[in-house]
Amino acid sequence: MSSSSQDRTVDVIIIGAGPTGENVADRAVQGGLTAAIVERELVGGECSYWACMPTKALLRDAAALRAAKALPAAGKAITGTLDAEAVFARRDQFTSGWKDAGQVEWLTGAGITLVRGHGRITGTRTVTVTDSDGTTTNLQARQAVVIATGTSALTPPVPGLDEADPWTNREAAAATSVPDRLAIIGGGVVGVEMATAFSALGSQVTLISRSRLLAGVEEFAGEHVADALRTYGVSVLLDRDASEVRRDDTGEVHLTLSDGAEVTADEVLVATGRVPNTKDLGLEHVGLTPGKWLAVDDALAVVDDSGRLEDGWLYAAGDINHRALLTHHGKYQARALGDLIAARARGEEPDLSTWGRHAATADERAVTQVIFTDPEVVAVGHTAASAEAAGIEVGVVDYDLGSIAGASLHADGYRGQARMVIDEQRKVLVGFTAVGPDISELLHAATIAIVGEVPLDRLWHAVPAYPTISEIWLRLLETAGRDR
Known part of the structure; x- marks a missing residue:
């Protein structure tokens, strides 16, 4: 040496x-x-090889397939299921084969x-x-x-968990095969995104969360994601945690939950935070x-x-x-x-x-985030609760995204919701959250409005194109009232 x-x-x-x-x-x-x-x-770093890029590559094929199936003619043209090997191969291109x-x-x-x-x-x-x-x-x-x-990745001190050789985000992002059964501990961003990805690839996924899903964003967004995951066959177990984990001689992982229930899986993914x-x-x-x-x-x-x-x-x-x-x-x-x-x-x-x-x-006023589940979640700035905690005189405006003409054209049965959080004293936007299919590109308009502190009466003159999902801005402002 x-x-x-x-x-x-x-x-x-x-x-x-x-x-x-x-x-x-x-x-x-x-x-x-x-x-x-x-x-x-x-x-x-992490983003290039074990987080942003490979995980979004894992999610993209599933999102495209579900979008096509939401249209009657396109849906009829689709047969079969996702080719996991092809999904992994495309993922590998984005990681340059981990080189x-x-x-x-x-x-x-x-x-x-x-x-x-x-x-x-x-x-x-x-x-x-x-x-x-x-x-x-x-x-x-x-x-x-x-x-x-x-x-x-943080590994919580659950008895037997370390010995069970759990996955973290790295093993999930770099997976080369699809486990028949996957248990995920944690209902945050990593947990819900990987539940979305692996359920689409054919795993029977059980998602275990000690609270509601996506606790860091508006509650309605987490509820939409939970409903969708259940529709896709994911078992979503809320308000409980893993109290013991054991991998037996056959390789099966057995999880005992805080309510006494048991879950058996082939792999367990820990998604409980970062250190x-x-x-x-x-x-x-x-x-x-x-x-x-x-x-x-x-x-x-x-x-x-x-x-x-x-x-x-x-x-x-x-x-x-x-x-x-x-x-x-x-x-x-x-x-x-x-x-x-x-x-x-x-x-x-x-x-x-x-x-x-x-x-x-x-980082204090306009944190932006996209969660690439299906439906997607976008958020920037305050939630209603965080704005109130910051001493802001809060106004909340909600609107059904599914009623927007552009959303109806985008997919049959489109479901989603958007929320503006308003500083009533300054009459400016301080927060925006939305949930719905294919809405990630809505986010930057909200970010500009918040960072630029654009007055609501000035936002009236930013005319959204029809018929696009961006028309949500017109409907939110109408609901807020022109003379607010």
């Missing part, structure tokens, strides 16, 4: 080469700085230095990287160190606690109880700071942070009290 070492100095060091880390590095380099990015697994040569080529072309291995902070602006062969690289940053190491990848980063060397989320200010500088650490050289972007565990928000943070570090290197200090591009304010 080699034990050689080398030293290298750059302007910015980024630990973690997922989408967030890549974008921080790219923006810093575009700003005239040098950057080194450290990665111990695949360049591209990162293309991503590495992009880094090289962008002028970013890649250092393979496990990075640990060993001092102020210093990161030591240990490769698998024992080689170490000592990196020194002139300007900043950015932690962008993301998260891993930060901060256990072995050397955080103790800068007075932070390993294993915890990293708190940051709006400049994404890591802070502790006394405020910003030292002179603000340490930053955290993406899932690791627990502001919004979504790839697109990590990339948004990365763009703001890369530009900020470059500006500070030039001696500038941007005003972070504004909505300027250097401050990551969208």
Whole structure:
């Protein structure tokens, strides 16, 4: 085993080469700085290989098939079921067969230095990287160190669960065969999306949730998804949890639930949340606690109880700071942070009290999310409950998506619902949630309205095309009342 070492100095060091880390590095380099990015697994991170891309590829064929079956003539033209091998093959194209040569080529072309291995902070602006062969690289940053190491799946302390060799999102995303019976513990985004995917591929799915489905969004959205899953043959068990798990000698998994019921499956998927990848980063060397989320200010500088650490050289972007565990928000943070570090290197200090591009304010006011179930769920900004908790004078406007002409044309028997959450004092939109087939592209209109703080009486002049599902905006505003 080699034990050689080398030293290298750059302007910015980024630990973690997922989408967030890549974008921080790219923006810093575009700003005239040098950057080194450290990665111990695949360049591209969780999203590229075990989350966003492969899971949506697993879901897409099923969504297309169901959309076709919702039309009488197209439905009659369809015979047979999904070809699981073909679905997996298309999924594999999006992961590049779990090889990162293309991503590495992009880094090289962008002028970013890649250092393979496990990075640990060993001092102020210093990161030591240990490769698998024992080689170490000592990196020194002139300007900043950015932690962008993301998260891993949380495995709850259920007796027998670890010994049962459960799936996490990684095993589900990379599956090469379809289990006859799949038990899923957790009713959040991963749980409901994988229930949608594997039920379409032929699994008999049992979904176990300790509360309602999709507890982070409006309740009506979770109810629509639960109804649809049951229609697709999924057994949805709410308000209960797994209390014991056992895999027997034949390979079957036996789950005992909190109400005494038992579920038998061939595989069990754990989808109960995420934990930060901060256990072995050397955080103790800068007075932070390993294993915890990293708190940051709006400049994404890591802070502790006394405020910003030292002179603000340490930053955290993406899932690791627990502001919004979504790839697109990590990339948004990365763009703001890369530009900020470059500006500070030039001696500038941007005003972070504004909505300027250097401050990551969208994570507090306009978090956007699409849940790729069938029906889809889209959400941005506040729910009615969170707006009320924030002290906003709340107005709620609901409308039946199925009554929109564009929705009726889109699919026979279309079902869905949309909700606007209004700040009644300022007369602006602060939240939007909708559930229905093929509505993901509705979301950005709501996002612009919220981020731009467009007054309701001005939104009247944004005329939606007829007959499209976007006509929902006209109907919501009509229901709200022109002179609200």
